[in-house]
Amino acid sequence: MPYAHTMAMGIIAVHGGLDTSREKQYIKILQEAALQGHELLSKNRIQALEAVLQVLEESPRFNCGYGSVLNFNGIVEMDAAIIDGTSSRFAAVAAIQDVHHPISVARALMEKTKDVILAGDGAIKFARKHGFPTANCVSEEQLDAWQKARESLARGEKPTQNLYTGLAYHGDTVGCVVWDGEGLAAASSTGGYSLKPPGRVGDTPSLGGGIFASRTSAVVCTGLGEAFIETLTSKYVDEAIAAGSVPEQAIKSALKRLHAQKGAEGGILAVDCRGRVGSAFNAGQFPVVVVVDGKILEDYQPVNLRRELSVH
Ligand code: ASP
Numbered sequence: 001m002p003y004a005h006t007m008a009m010g011i012i013a014v015h016g017g018l019d020t021s022r023e024k025q026y027i028k029i030l031q032e033a034a035l036q037g038h039e040l041l042s043k044n045r046i047q048a049l050e051a052v053l054q055v056l057e058e059s060p061r062f063n064c065g066y067g068s069v070l071n072f073n074g075i076v077e078m079d080a081a082i083i084d085g086t087s088s089r090f091a092a093v094a095a096i097q098d099v100h101h102p103i104s105v106a107r108a109l110m111e112k113t114k115d116v117i118l119a120g121d122g123a124i125k126f127a128r129k130h131g132f133p134t135a136n137c138v139s140e141e142q143l144d145a146w147q148k149a150r151e152s153l154a155r156g157e158k159p160t161q162n163l164y165t166g167l168a169y170h171g172d173t174v175g176c177v178v179w180d181g182e183g184l185a186a187a188s189s190t191g192g193y194s195l196k197p198p199g200r201v202g203d204t205p206s207l208g209g210g211i212f213a214s215r216t217s218a219v220v221c222t223g224l225g226e227a228f229i230e231t232l233t234s235k236y237v238d239e240a241i242a243a244g245s246v247p248e249q250a251i252k253s254a255l256k257r258l259h260a261q262k263g264a265e266g267g268i269l270a271v272d273c274r275g276r277v278g279s280a281f282n283a284g285q286f287p288v289v290v291v292v293d294g295k296i297l298e299d300y301q302p303v304n305l306r307r308e309l310s311v312h
Pocket of ligand 1: 017018172173190191192193201202203204210221222223224225226
């Protein structure tokens with residue numbers, strides 16, 4: 001089933017990133033995360049989003065929190081963002097290190113300050129001040145993959161690891177959109193791309209680039225962040241929905257535009273204020289789980305545009 005159209009009162013849709021495995025163990029974690037979020041959705045959509053992303057940040061299988069890809073110097077630097085479509089409150093942390101849940105730091109920034117984005121040392125200091133303890137985010141698997149990649153580079157060879165996941169079989173950036181029957185919200189968390197330069201910030205905390213939410217829609221993106229930032233892709237999706245497209249159409253058109261303008265690959269997930277979910281991608285894999293009124297839509301699949309919009 002390519003898209004869900006429902007009059008249900010609560011929707012959570014979560015993706016596991018580009019080129020992420022669709023093996024059972026990955027889907028299972030996405031489902032668990034979405035169901036945990038659903039428990040909180042009627043209470044507070046921001047809390048629901050945070051709960052979903054916390055589950056994924058804890059899992060070493062996804063490129064966020066513990067298990068993030070390492071940058072060129074072997075350090076994990078993470079980006080995370082959260083936005084409420086009704087109040088248009090947005091907050092993000094960028095290139096943050098050594099915190100268990102970057103998404104929770106972003107939420108604290110949104111709820112406790114008027115600041116919108118904190119990066120690097122400032123973000124870490126803010127996290128400590130608000131009670132987020134030092135945490136190791138480097139998994140053994142990612143450290144091993146980084147060492148091998150650096151060895152390949154030293155030999156003058158191109159590293160064979162996947163750009164997004166850092167490993168052959170592993171998960172990428174995660175993102176979630178929710179609709180509680182009244183309002184929309186979105187959140188995303190990532191370690192960026194493997195071997196990225198220190199200090200590099202991607203599209204995950206870029207409003208209108210990799211994440212957006214309004215009274216019309218909530219949108220999250222994954223893929224090469226630079227392309228999403230330069231094309232303001234998530235804002236484009238929202239505008240297309242506001243102009244009358246269903247989310248799936250808007251997303252397909254955004255991917256075509258991204259491909260035409262930047263030759264890039266990506267995955268996009270959105271829900272609109274009528275409870276319609278859409279998702280599509282033009283890469284290897286893009287696992288998406290949709291929960292409607294507490295039930296997993298077992299046959300939901302994002303649209304695969306890889307053949308039409310091939311990058312390689
Ligand atoms: N979009 C993320 C970034 O560029 C990476 C990804 O989604 O794979 O940081």
